[in-house]
Amino acid sequence: MVEVVVAMMVLTGTLLGMAGVATLANRQMVAAELMMDRDAVLQMTIEYLRALPYDSVRDGSDVLGGYQMAWTVTPEGPRSKGLIVVTTGPGLEVRPPSETSGIFPDVTDTVSHRILHP
Numbered sequence: 001m002v003e004v005v006v007a008m009m010v011l012t013g014t015l016l017g018m019a020g021v022a023t024l025a026n027r028q029m030v031a032a033e034l035m036m037d038r039d040a041v042l043q044m045t046i047e048y049l050r051a052l053p054y055d056s057v058r059d060g061s062d063v064l065g066g067y068q069m070a071w072t073v074t075p076e077g078p079r080s081k082g083l084i085v086v087t088t089g090p091g092l093e094v095r096p097p098s099e100t101s102g103i104f105p106d107v108t109d110t111v112s113h114r115i116l117h118p
Contacts, residue, residue, distance in 0.1 A: 031092045031103060038091050038109065041067045045085055046113055054117045057081055066090065079117040086110050 041064045049057055049071065061070040067089035074082045091107035 034091050034103060037065060038067065038087055038089070041065050041069065041089075042085060042087055042109075042111060045069045045071065046083070046111075049083060050115055054081075054115070057083075057115055073115075076114065081115045083113040083115055084110060085113065 044064060045062070057073050059072050061068065063069070067087050069085065069087055071083055071085045074084075076082045087109045088106055090103065090105050091109070093101060093104050093107045095101045
């Protein structure tokens, strides 16, 4: 009888541990999917701007896949333009220890890129 109770306690502890790991793994998968979506939208935006004729690259904005994309173009010289792309939408945000980090609906990221004249 004692062996059965001990076995049940061990099994219960193992199952609770597995449930915690499954919850953490699910949260990590959701965060990874959001990061991949954000990166894909950012990459599409940069590739779109790079594909335009050099003189046609100007400030603008667009909505792609639920993300608000805005970009600013500044001349850096006769043969290059600076590009700043701001992505706003769902994503993972790491906050200071006193606040809660997690997935939020309006996370903003900024990326700099340079477009060279061919």
